[in-house]
Amino acid sequence: MGIPTLISTATASGASSVDIESGIDGTYDEYMFVMTDIHAESSGERLQFQVSINGGTDYGVAITSTYFDASHKEDDSAAALTYQGNQDLAQSTSKQDLNRGMGVNNDDSHAGILRLFNPSNTTYVKHFYGTCNHAEHGVTSMNGYVAGYVNSTSAVNAIQFSMSSGNFSGVIQMYGIA
Numbered sequence: 001m002g003i004p005t006l007i008s009t010a011t012a013s014g015a016s017s018v019d020i021e022s023g024i025d026g027t028y029d030e031y032m033f034v035m036t037d038i039h040a041e042s043s044g045e046r047l048q049f050q051v052s053i054n055g056g057t058d059y060g061v062a063i064t065s066t067y068f069d070a071s072h073k074e075d076d077s078a079a080a081l082t083y084q085g086n087q088d089l090a091q092s093t094s095k096q097d098l099n100r101g102m103g104v105n106n107d108d109s110h111a112g113i114l115r116l117f118n119p120s121n122t123t124y125v126k127h128f129y130g131t132c133n134h135a136e137h138g139v140t141s142m143n144g145y146v147a148g149y150v151n152s153t154s155a156v157n158a159i160q161f162s163m164s165s166g167n168f169s170g171v172i173q174m175y176g177i178a
Contacts, residue, residue, distance in 0.1 A: 002174070008020060011170075022178075026120035028177055040103075046101055048095035048096055049095060051159050053155060061150050061151070062092065062150070063096055064149055067087035070143045089148065116159070128148060129146065
């Protein structure tokens with residue numbers, strides 16, 4: 001891994017989405033999005049992302065991905081490693097889930113990292129992976145893993161983060177990796 005350079009910070013407060021529409025260009029081969037203290041306003045909603053190839057005019061580029069998670073309850077009553085096929089995308093223009101349903105309590109917040117590789121390349125698809133953690137209903141640690149590719153040879157130049165429904169608060173920082 002190279003040295004991260006902070007490009008932008010977006011602070012959401014009751015926002016329906018965070019759109020990062022500048023700074024994703026050919027300067028870096030890797031972009032890292034750090035999500036901190038993401039808090040859903042509606043219970044059971046999932047943090048998601050989708051990209052744009054036209055500066056944010058439209059978010060809906062085909063994605064193919066896979067998703068699984070690891071979970072562990074506070075009281076040690078259950079732990080699991082589970083493939084979540086319903087959160088995969090197969091050539092879909094839908095938004096990609098970064099976690100499973102969050103609660104709305106203060107101890108249900110989300111944190112994670114999403115990495116997007118070579119988004120300005122116009123020869124190949126754009127690969128990504130993310131690891132995110134949230135507390136589910138304040139009693140279960142949920143660590144989600146997602147990986148896949150944006151199936152476009154056009155340059156990706158914008159990204160949108162949103163909840164599956166409703167608004168959210170939190171901080172999303174974008175770093176370029178040299």
